[in-house]
Amino acid sequence: MVRYEVTVFTADMATATTFNNVFLKLVGTDGESERTLLVDDKGCASFFKGAVSSFSVCCPNSIGKLVLIEVDKQHLPPFLEDSWFASKVEVKSPEGDNYKFPIYRWIIDSKVHRFREATALRVFEENHHLGRNSRQQELKQREEDYRWDAYVGGVPHTMKASHPHSLPDEVRFSFTKKAEFSYTASEGMRELKLKGLDDCKENWTDIYAINRVFCCRKTDLSEYVQQHWKDDAFFGYQFLNGVNPILIQRCTALPNNFPVDHIRINNHLRGPHGLQDEMKKGNIFLCDYKRLDGVKPNTINGKKQYLMAPLVLLYSTPEDSLVPIAIQLKQTPADDNPIFYPSDSEYDWLTAKIFVRSADFNYHQLNTHLLRTHLLAEVFAVSLLRNVPMVHPLYKLLIPHTRYTLQINLLARLLLISENGFFTNFASSGGEGMITILKKSLSSVTYSSLCIPDDIAERGMEAVPNFYYRDDGLRLWDIIHRFVQGILSYYYKKDDEVQQDSELQTWIRDIFEHGFLSQAGTGIPQRFSTVDELVRFVTMVIFTCSGQHSAVNCGQFDYGGWMPNAPTTMQCPPPTTKGTTSEATMLQTLPNVDATVQGMAIMWLLSKRSSDFVHLGHFPEEHFREEIPRRLIKDFQGELEVLSAAIKTRNENLVVPYTYMDPKEVENSVAI
Template identity: 35%
Template structure:
């Protein structure tokens, strides 16, 4: 196979030679047609036509000593390797410094601008549904990894075959439900959360929706509770004292009020009050299933009949699950981060150091989002089958939350914890998500800080970077004016004025694409696999009175066996860690600058320390929380 190319007036040709005894390795030999090395800024290698049938990787380009010594250009010119097939539309560029330069330092700024203008045409914004965050209008060919789609489709077929080979008879008892596990679906870690108030409370801090609970400093007026009603559940404290001692917490899902749902289903908009008891366990003490006070909207209490209280908790968890799926997972990891990725490709050259820093954390994102739109959110697909709000309700919730979500608060872990009043272990002693996520957040923050300081020795250097400033301006520019319309982006008048602002934005992006997504995603099967633990859909109507219920009433409201098998299928696939490398071990090595590579090594070493700390914590935790150990966090949103 031969390759030809040019760099302005400097032409070269290449030949592909087979390594003896190997069918998978080769050597590219470059013969330069002109000795005018001063004009050579880089080398592009392309695969065309028959070359598409060959799978290969490029590891490095080495200049020959006899050609380069007079110009003092002798050296190895790194080239980004890839484990996937190199498609014909991808050009791999090798420069003297590993393709890393700020635009104002690039020796050929005009050519760089021309390339970026061509790239910008490939990455245009669109909103898949009115009011939701921006995504890419069309996924460029070089992002479409068909193997990923094929792998997921195959798993769906395998699991669906197992489902339909079973006789999907109606549920009879709770024990009957517990017998659904076997060779295809393993039993989750705990199938008793639905019965246990302590485990129900812990779901707010170690489940899949860990960023909703907040410190309660005053009771919501719409919650019709009284001091007398709550007194039996507050131990030695009065209601006022419990509030002052910061022992009360609240989850308010007002965002669900009058949300669309799939046919013949209801979703509540509940308010739940939690109390930290003398053993530092945070447990539910009151649940009101709808927002407005009314006789047919009672407050349910732990002192109610056993199954009446259980059913109230299940309807609350159903609402929480809808918020988790639509907002926490789909809307404000997958979709919102795709917009940031599009902005990066539109505004930053692939030679830009910040492109190289962020690119590994966007790998496969456009692909998996495009796949999700088809497999999960299409008419009659999984969202419309197993989630109460369905596709229409999911898009409505994402739209509602876009007016509330701020990058520097909701998208920034320390600020979010502080804003919710749950940042201190003195207030919430047992918060596995917070404690583990902060360790990795801080490691990412240090990594980004060191990297930014490497390429921007001063704020003035940042101020002169017109690519990064164009990127910054596009982030909070209104959608109607061609931007992302993101609120809470650090900076002044659409510009970064300090390196700290850039560090905060990039840290939040990398955190959300890695840790944030891992927290929302990888525990899904464990939470959803037992239908009473965390029901994504309930049948019938929520209770409007406090009369006595039975186990049969519980069985009647969970979704049928066939639908639950579908839910287990998709959550099992989504909880799979097999796609992509763990955090810090990048699928593609965009970073090639030796000084920056040292920072990557330091980052990996810090992540190893975090892993040790988390593993030690899990040895003494009453309930293990393994989902944010760095080796189990992907670099990007790849599933």
């Protein structure tokens, strides 16, 4: 008789405890153990939250090298069947070998669940029939659990699910996350109801009355925005370091549909050089919202709304400020589409900037935020879960970057962009316009635009000063790239190993088909031929799900907590002639009270970090067991610490600190 020492770890998280009987079977290359009831002197406390419990499993003879374990639990009266979150199982064999079996999921039924030993194996390395069968069974079940669904034609496919409870337990919110998310949402709306603001359809009659909304829920930056939202320098700064830093590009030639008055422009340039000279020097920049052109605006409270497609010309001054020097609010030049300049009347210029900020809000939410982080992250996650088993090194590398993504996206479809969602009811791009923008945006997404080094170069943004999104993003990309290269190069020594890994190839084909709708023009690979190609793509996936999402999400309340800086909609058309604006017309044009409060409540919710936040580089779940990958993780964490310290030091000297790419502030996944 030989004895195997088994240690079972229950997660230290709310509701992880089970009172059910837990059974274990060890399966090895030379045999298997009996299905064994795990009992120790702790009794029913063996599988309490945070428990680490040891057991013995005996066999007549050694069963060889362990391949997998089978785990099931059964309830006995008076206890009902409950849910158990097991972290991992460790086994010491009679030969003295140590095995680790990562689980990290809920076991909610009485079925038998199989888990592989933690050593990573690619599909072509599976030499034992038990491993091959387990791999096939796992993927077959995952194909059933994670099904593709076409939410609407022309946009990335999503996971088929109708309600959070229809999601597999392993991808749902934790009890803590669910409770905090629900509380934050209900608390905000309760406050607005008590103030009588949530269903008030009147216009604002005083700009400072907006302070009544969430008067006690402010950030240092949201207060700064309220004080400086009218300033040209702050208006320009937001194109670099606000929540939509991916639109601005260097302007080397004016678009044909933007016939600015060179004489008036030259009056706003510092120094002796004219517009053409400043463009040659790289000091002129353009923001073009052309993808909003032709979008049918929403109707809110029975009233037609307005959504412009502006062009904005900006100038980098000798003092390193970025300031607007011309704004055209519609794409087609016309007598009733004037170009506004800083020398125009106060409210002409301010109104033009507000229309731009409203366009930016809608463009950011649907393209920069929803499409390019949330929807793509869901595609990456579903394809991973359908096609890559737990024992695969890619799964081990990417699974931390999928946490909560499927549920937060499902909630977005149910609460934000549904028929009765926030966007449909309170944003000028809601309804039909939302789908139009998403379709247009997907057709413009390229692989290079998702890779920040290429994107910065293509937009000519390498040299513009005070571009902290660029500075921090490039450093973060490089750190992630080195980490990914280290991990994947450990498992893939040669290009042909990548080529023969059928699970890798199925993963990328699924992404190409379901995420980018088989559009070859995007540049998204349809297969991997080299290790370098694989490394670059996986780097992009991790960066998109962590740093990029943080950059375009976490500042939403900072920059939108003062509504005039980020209006969800505009109630009146833009001025067709100059000199017709005033404070009164501005207030009539801004969103009314209920649209304002609903927008601010949503931005507060989406900017609120939960207490079980997991920052980039922190991996509570131990999926890797080999020494080199574990060392690479520590090196990765060390580099992130250095970057975080550098960002904090830099921010000490900034009036407006930029924190969204600080690894300590970046979540591992799209989780909010």
